[in-house]
Amino acid sequence: MLDAKKLRTDLQAVAAKLKTRGFELDTAAIETLESQRKALQVDAQNLQAERNARSKEIGKAKASGADIQPLLDVVADLGDQLKQAETAADDIQQQIEDIYAGIPNLPHDSTPVGLEESDNVEIRKWGEPTQFNYQPLDHVAFSEVRGWYDNDAAVKIASSRFSVLKGPMAKLQRALTQFMLDMHTEAGYEEVYVPFLVNQDSLRGTGQLPKFEADLYRIDKNEAHDTSDRELYLIPTAEVPVTNLYRDEIIDAANLPIKLTAHTPCFRSEAGSYGRDTKGLIRQHQFEKVEMVQLVEPETSYQALEELTQQAEQVLQALELPYRVMALCTGDIGFSAAKTYDLEVWLPGQSAYREISSCSNFEDFQARRLKARFRSGQEKPQLVHTLNGSGLAVGRTLVAVIENYQNEDGTLRVPKALRPYLGGLEVL
Template sequence: MLDITLLRKDLDHVVARLLTRKNPQAFLDVDAFRALEGERKTLQTRTEELQSQRNSLSKQIGILSGQIARFVATEDFEQADFNKAQVEHNKNKVAEIKDELDRSAARLEVIQAELHTLLLAVPNLPHESVPVGSDESGNVELRRWGTPRTFDFPVKDHVDLGERLGLDFETGTKLAGSRFTFMRGPIARLHRALAAFMLDIQTREHGYTECYTPYVVNADTLRGTGQLPKFEGDLFAVKKGGQDGEPVPDTQALYLIPTSEVTLTNVVRDEIVAEAELPIKLTAHTPCFRSEAGSAGRDTRGMIRQHQFDKVEMVQIVHPEKSYEALEEMTGHAEAVLQRLGLPYRVLALCTGDMGFGATRTHDLEVWVPAQNAYREISSVSNCEAFQARRLQARFKNAQGKNELVHTLNGSGLAVGRTLVAVLENYQRADGRIDVPAALQPYLGGADVL
């Protein structure tokens, strides 16, 4: 969530920066925001005036009440009666002011809630270093690693290569529908080996703590990292039965996680951590569930775009002054996996129009996919600065003893299914067998060919 003071200080500038993202898109109802802000300012000014009047009247009541006993003692009953009447008048005025203050407070609460709702739909501001562009064509290549292999035989794609190894789309479709995959035998072992290999690199070499997280979460958890309310259509909701057949209220809705970024980042929700605990580095291997609502007709063949896929996620919670250093570090952590596997890739800086909702800057890693003769995304590493932390109220106590929002980062280390695709296609032989990268062989009982 954006800091509302940014909009209050220079709304036009913030809107102009937001419009460098996908445009046109209604990120913020500017007229509604201005109207609510105007009313909020008026109410707060009036509240301050009323509180000042109430304080003045209360002080007068105290003085007048104290004088009454003295006037009675001197038998100045006329003045005593006057003071009593004035006290009663002032008390009535204080009661009227209290009623107005209560009404103002109630209205302010509604306004703040409406402003909060508006802000929940507003994406993060792109960092000044992010290239401006309307879509993926505006992304900037930062570097490449490795040289795509030249084949002296017709290249097969992972669907054909995987079939004899146990990659079964027909059974996946029978069990769950399109964009689901069933694996058995060698391909299932390779998939498991890749996940274990990735976890070992991130935990043993890069200092992440391995976690096991829920695959089903509540709405608060998804709001904390920005998936709700804006992207509810991309999520799989889980229906939970109530007692005695009673329906469960929507407030208790549960969702399958779209990524373990959600669960890992939420561990600091409503927490104040010590500065010495930063950075917090977490990783997890989980399935991810996405409806792919905005990608109908894209990548319908094979494993590139699935409703269920596995990912090894990296999350860092860091000091605000360290987040861009952490972004470079995490990009390198994802690259290390591809380099160990000997898979050619490139690193892109995403432009403003291609970045995700919560990111201020994103680096995408794209691996070479021979059958498509193209680089395809296999990891996305993003710095969200304080955007998620503000929603989560995730803070640390700084050197001055004040609570300050942390910065959060997330990235894939890597998407397991897409890595499997890349291994199959880059290491294929003319006879359809697959050479096993040396780094994976210990995870497959020493096998060097599948």
């Protein structure tokens, strides 16, 4: 959520900035609503002040034994007036909040301007696309031959876009997870284990709600025994539970930066992506991811974004997987992000670079709704800046390892860094 004050005082500048990401802000509607809000709020508050004063008089009169009936007559309809004013003010307030909740973050000045994926800018490249002296297989073909990957079984027990991994491939995925967590904890990230189901407040905090409900899996409550009015959602990323650890918290500045890492499954309904990446592990309803999250002081957040991105790159470098770093353009960054780097790994099966990590600085956009603040000394609490990045998407890393390390005879070399996690095996 953007700063309401900034929206009021700097509306045209905000609208201009949002336009670079293809978002049209209805400034006229906002101005109208804001001036109505102001009037109604002042109205309601004046009535409240009057009621408070009158009620106090009644209290005093009663205490001194005077007749309070005349006083009661005076305030007879005050309650109704107040209720009306409050209802009107709440209604406008709600309309304003609904609009504000749908406004995306302002892109940082260093985010390249552009409306489409093709406007993203390559920042750097590491390694060269892996060379083969035969036509390399994609991960599906390769792993099906070995009996490691069973799409039909997944469809039978769940539906499409799920997968069953067997034997060495299942083990390889676990090794990758372990390896990544170890790298991050050695670099100073604290490992956390968190719920895979979260409530609506958490999803609002990180910006998935209200706009992206369709992308989420919701657990409908069982009316037979559940009278609660809470509904839980499967997490689309560990970002949600991990960042929400600090919702409604005031952090001692001495404890910043906070750097966390977590491994979780992620669940995405992938609504509207029919026909894209239908084969294999690239786009799944359920996948494994190791995530990094940082909470930092505002002045250091762009430095932190570089550090976070490099930490994700370290994983690819350690696995010796070729990749490139893309700065997403204003039209391609996510709703809550001010700046995002995508890491794209080389996939021989597709002869293309594909996203394997996304590292973003949200500045105070998430923190504002989370009320995640810090305080140094006696100063007023201030919003933190939040960042996160995949380090990495494990499922896609598995794809990358299989496609880049395959041998023509159907065997798979184990990246050196992973061997300690697979009992020293060099070939699978």
